[in-house]
Amino acid sequence: MRIFRKITTPSNYHHHQLRSYVSTCRAVVLPSFGGADKLQLRSDVPVPPLKPNHVLVRTRAVSVNPLDTRMRSGYGRSIFEPLLPLILGRDVSGEVAAVGESVRSVIVGQEVFGALHPTAVRGTYTDYAILSDDEVTPKPTSLSHVEASAIPFAALTAWRALKSTARISEGQRILIVGGGGAVGFAAIQIAVAAGCNVATTCGSQSVDRILAVGAEQAVDYVAEDVELAIKGKFDAVLDTIGVPETERMGINFLKRGGHYMTLQGEAASLTDRFGLAIGLPAATTFLLKRQIQYRYSHGIEYSWTFMRADIEGLIEIRKLCEAGKMKIPVDKTFPITQVKEAHEAKDNKLIPGKVVLELD
Template identity: 80%
Template sequence: MRFLRSRSLGVRLSDASYSLLGHYSKVGLRCIVTSCRAVVLPRFGGPEVLELRPNVDVPALKPNEVLVRARAVSINPLDTRMRSGYGRSIFEPLLPLILGRDISGEVAAVGASVRTLNVGQEVFGALHPTAIRGTYADYAILSEDELAPKPASVTHVEASAIPFAALTAWRALKSTARIAQGQHVLVVGGGGAVGFAAIQLAIAAGCSVTATCGSQSIDKVLAAGAEAVDYTVEDVELAIKGKFDAVLDTIGVPETERIGINFLNRGGHYMTLQGEAASLTDRYGLGIGLPLSTTILLKKQIQYRYSHGIEYWWTYMRADSEGLDEIRRLSEAGKLKIPVEKTFPITEVREAHKAKDKKLIPGKAVLEFD
């Protein structure tokens, strides 16, 4: 790692960020990391394209940014899809880039306007889906509103699995559908990280929840407090009872969309993670694909509003300090957790991606830093 020494950089630094240069700290000089190890994606492809480089530049902090010493980062489906070329129209001109959205670690430095976080503090959080410099690095940069204090009751590994999935679910259920106590929520694909987070958020809000999932997730879903429907052995349309105020569809194929729409009460919200914006821009380019995706979304919204009296949305994760704070509090209380199935050292990132591609790890995989 390279370090920059300066008496005045417009940032506040922890001792940890310059302890490797012990005698400099003794004479009152401040040191901040200017390069570190990072997993770089130089081109799209399989796991073999990932490169762990020893000296990748760490940009200077903006006033609202935080430098985080990573301890654990989780692998999200978005990471493997981006590696394979999803979002090519957006990301290809920006290669090489660093993958990774979730992180848990310690604050190494903060920008001049950061007020809610302090150097040395343990934090967790997640970057926006379109971020170019991700979290697969010894030091990651996030904005203040993308981070919160790490729940003390969970480890860095456990904390790193939570934010991106939980914020995705939070935006759908709390920000878009505005679920409230006593409402009925259907989660299609409750065994995945986003679906399982959605179940727990809805239960915590006082809703009754039904979730579809595979046989391997039945016990987990039931333990979270939801009614479970095993789509591998049951006819979902016959097994699901009643109508719902909100449907979160994490699968997003035409069949699950049809089922979800038909199970909604009038005035309810259908939300899918599988919006077509990225796929259409990849196919037609930004100039045509983005307006086309907007047109398709508006057409569906109008169609379902008039035919079923419901609201239709494509939903994506976004930074939300209010949502992350609620997620932190629920995690601290043991009411929201995302199980981690396997961990890998960051040096085995290719092996981890290979295992995810081959579906050898159906649950969450986490990369750990020494």
């Protein structure tokens, strides 16, 4: 690794000091789509120059999200194929190594965490990740880098659905379908913190920890008939499973004026099947039809939800973490040198919960 090239920042910058800046670093590169064996750890991957709003993060931990293994297998190929090789990874926890000249929110040396947008091409499976200043915030001091890295992408996905789309408020009833996964578990904690009454469906192994963070009801969908076990109607349903059966059920559990939100929107899969020119308009049409259909038949709002960078959301998530109201359990960590093994474990469903890669 060529280590440091000194660069000066403009004299009006409020930290008058020389910045050290790396030109190359280690990164896990994906040259083509496929199995975990496609991932390559390279030691001389270029670090592009920072734009004015960029933050260079010395990575300590990154979590493996379902999006990472899906992208590796070719999900979203219509968007990403022309951009190969990719660096996967969305979440990061680490220290600020350098900042662009317009960054004021964090300073060099500070511990931070954050997440990239789903379509970012240069991800976080690298010693030096680059995020914009609205994608990082100081790391909660109560959490280790491993714990912190598991949170931002999942929590921001849940935040966008519950806070931006459904605009949940105190006293409302919220149903989370699939509360055991990272997004579902984050959503439960966000809704509980907002003063909502939360019911959820989950696997038997998740029941205890879901009740422990304040959900009123956790229904084991294997052992129980969900539609008999859950009573009454809800103001919002977040469906993290997104199969036709959970969609039908979720819609039927809503009050008039309620919000159904699914993580499994058709945009990427339709676009992959038919290409951008046909697939994206087809997905838009499909969504619009659903929205009109459900507004007419059930009087509810229907939406596809996905993570977007949102600095207010990230700051609120940090505050929840610091107050002990947001945590996503990490089941296993791997060193970055074992990234293939980590992906294989997720592919083969050997580890149900969060997997984190550590970088030293």
